[in-house]
Amino acid sequence: MEVQADGDHFISSQLGGLAGTQMALRAAIELKVFNIIADAGPDAHLSAAEIISKIPTKDPSSAAWTLERVLRVLGGNSILSIISRKPSGNNGEHGRHEWTYGLTKKSRRLASSSSTTDELLAILQGLWSELFDYMGEKPRLRQLFDEFMEVSGKLQFEDVFKLYGGFKDLKELMDVGGGIGTTLAKITSTYPHVRGLNFDLPHVIDAAPKLPGVKHVAGDMFKWIPNAQTILLQCILHNWDDEHCKKLLRNCWEALPQEGKVIIVEMAISEELENNVEAKDVLMEDFFMMLLTNGGKKRTLAEFKDLGNAVGFTKVDIFQCLIGQFML
Template sequence: MHIAYANIDKGRYQNIEQVQNMEVQEDGDHFISSQLGGLAGTQMALRAAIELKVFSIIADAGPDAHLSAAEIISKIPTKDPSSAAWTLERVLRVLGGNSILSIISRKPSGNNGEHGLHEWTYGLTKKSRRLASSSSTTDELASFTTSFILFTTEREMLESQYMIKDAVLDPGSSPFYKAYGVNFFDYMGEKPRLRQLFDDFMEVSGKLQFEDVFKLYGGFKDLKELMDVGGGIGTTLAKITSTYPHVRGLNFDLPHVIDAAPKLPSVKHVAGDMFKSIPNAQTILLQCILHNWDDEHCKKLLRNCWEALPQEGKVIIVEMAISEELENNVEANDVLREDFFMMLLTNGGKKQTLAEFKDLGKAVGFTKVDIFPMPHWSVHVIEFHK
């Protein structure tokens, strides 16, 4: 808001400083309101840009490239390039205003240009480089970021968020259940597209979060046998057994998951239900499993693990943990964001503090807990010893 001081009835104000203070305050309030109100719009603009491969198109043009909307549209099949460029322009401006893209103004080639004597061009920033996979490279971090955004902006995720208020007023089921009347995991069984998005996100997320564990945690090298409970198609276990060939790998998951699992060297696939019983094993791995369930289900699973272990056996848990002293930093917010989606999708699933993990272990009979913090992602390796 801009105020022309000469036109103000100064009799209504004690002094001009009061007017200036009002201008600053109202400007700040306005911009804060606009920013908060535009959060959802920015996220959907980001999704559209990912689906149109805007970031990869810019990346393919060179490390410091800036392209106009028309230049980007020339790489995208569309029925009306001129109108499409103008629509895309407005999407790109929003992303630029949120520092997701950088904006440079330049004079267009040829005539004055359709929209005046200049045009805007758009380049990648630190944020959007995480969204760009160029034609010559593959980037797991880019895959993680894009898969996370695409999954969390799917229609089912958005519909579930409409039900958060109802879940607060009438607890007992997750917002997703309130929206669709079915458990999230059961729902995905009937929706291949959503299941694929979820699986893509979980696979690349698991790989990235496990990198530090694999490099820094020394607890795998002395094992003879390792069972990955809820191990999906066995990707993590295959990496462990390929590095430590002396380790016998058992991959345990639900029958329909095991049916889709490929044959892997040194890995035996075993089908079953972890809440009913778990086959005997020297050591059990639970990677990003406990956060899907409430405390009672976690205790049931851990009790089944305890019963499946020999006297000197242990459970190796890999999970993000919430700090007991919450801080406003990237890693803390990352855990809280994931905890939010646990609340959204599951009945009782949540991220735990380290103290809560210890309580779960002790509640089912584990006598010793060792904790190994990793440097990134707020990931911890937690050993429960029988």
């Protein structure tokens, strides 16, 4: 059963990746991205900001950041070539790394005279639907989403659980945004001495089953978080923009004792944007976060560190896993 679940997860990921790549490719063609790079010279590499300066938009900064995420998907699939450029000064605002993009043999043939559409300009200006508000109005969709997150989180956490030994030293662990408590139950069943607190929105907690070693607590993580020795944030920060993440981490800071810590499990974007399956998966997830959430995104390690530093977490330890990055 476990092998079948892994296989289904991999196939779903690959199919989603194919659809996402086609969406990114269409956007680049209609925005004349390949034409703009070609016009700059045969070996030109342009940043997202340089490309967006050739496209009419009301908010160039926001549009450039959105276009960056489209270009990274194309780069991860070898449709564009990528050069990683080290940021100057203090690593840039939010620790954002910089990449430049050039044409490959594949993309040189994609320059066309098609016009930029109003729909795509609206996308570049950040007019996205808010996924969680929408699901709040669609109970069946919310149920399917929760079931998907439960299975996906279980598969991802298996790797973390094998490689990270820090759970055995805990006395108390609170899983913020923990859903119905599946991940926490895995930890408390393996380490019965750990007191587990599962914290999520009231309608999620109402559907959560009784689990050995787990106490369910309802609340809003952006308003307050119960006091706990250690806090787990598994695949939570990628749903939100920087300001929401800082608010959440600040609430975590206030809930922790002096020697407390936050364990963050997230897939991180490599600054080198390597052309492999793992890198493509992260970039594709970032692309879909852009489409489905209001500000959600995958981040580089520097961006994660900047979020922590902004609210007082000055010590950050990194643990690498097969699926991405594991941070403290």
